[in-house]
Amino acid sequence: MNIIIIEDELKTAKSLxxxxxxxxxxxxxxxxxxxIEASVKVLQEGPQPDLVFMDIQLADGLCFEIFKQVKITCPVVFCTAYDEYSLEAFKRNGVDYILKPFSKEDIREAFRKVHELRNFFQQKVMPDLSDLLNKLSPPATKSSFLVFKNQKYTTVAVENIACFFIRFDATCILTFDKQTFTVTQSLDQIAAAVSASQFFRVNRQYLVNFAAISEVEHHFMRKLHVKLVVETPDTLLINKEKSHSFLSWMENR
Incomplete structure (x- = not known):
């Protein structure tokens, strides 16, 4: 099986x-x-591969531009940090839609679906694509979080949260009115529960709300400095490997 990988994050490509x-x-x-440019060139000039693993947000735009310039006849597995493109992906030869960060089991399942699809055309047996079809419906996201402060339980609406952050091994909420609460979930669990189009994991310590971003500045070593409308305990920096994804998220959300 000949496979090509279209992915602009080198560490992700290496892991894949x-x-x-x-x-x-x-x-x-x-x-x-x-x-997009390099991918179109190789797909136009060379034989079609048996399978493509493709990121959606590339260095020069959305990968769907590739499909407008060249006909791809092989199955495509989309690996992306964004969940809002699933419908478009399944129109473009998509056999699976994997959200980053992916695991070995995610890739194993993708290969299972590819082989199942191949068997369908060879044996005319309908594959079970229920998992794939379920992904057409966007996942439900939390609308509030339960917090405990001053010996009382209350809820904080997600729309009122400027950011989530880690402080002294605890996960905290910072609201737009500058209140801080502690929650029991890890930052990974919260990132999976809130809308990916509304919140971005800028680094290991912070998950920020788009509505809370006041400005973004270039920093040394090709990093980005993100400033929020509320003061945060730490300076928010995005490394150069993640900068493109962050700017694409801001532009395309």
Whole structure:
């Protein structure tokens, strides 16, 4: 099986190649590309691969521009940090839609669906695509969080939360009216529960609300400095590897 990877984050591409090699020893990585332009060129000039792993947000735009310029006949597995493009992805040869950060089990399941689809055309047996179809419905997101402060339980609406952050190994909420609360969920659990179009994980310590961002500045070492409308305990910096994804999120949400 010849596989090409279209992914502009080098660490993610490297991790994906490692997992593919472990799960499919007979597979051959026929190419790795980081942009729409490079992907279109190789797909136009060379033979079609057997499978494509494709990120949606690339260095020069959304990957769907590739489909407008070249006909892709093989299955595509989309790996992305955004959940709002699933309907469009399934119109473009998508056999699976994996949200980052992905695991080995996510990739294993994607290969299972690819092989199941291949068997369908070879044996004319309908594959079970229920998991894939379920992804057409956007996941439910939390509208509030239960907090405990001053010996009382109350709820904080997500729309009133400027950011979530980690402080002294505890997960905290900072509201737009500058109140701070502690919650029991980890930051990973919260990131999975809130809307990916509304909140962005800028680093390991902070998950910020789009509505709370006042401005973004360039910082040294190609980092970004994010300033919120409320003061945070720490300076919010985004590393250069994540800067493009963050700016794309701000532009395309």
């Amino acid at each position: 190649i490692q997992i593919i090699t472990e799960l499919q020893p007979d597979a051959r990585i026929a190419g790795q590309y980081q942009s």
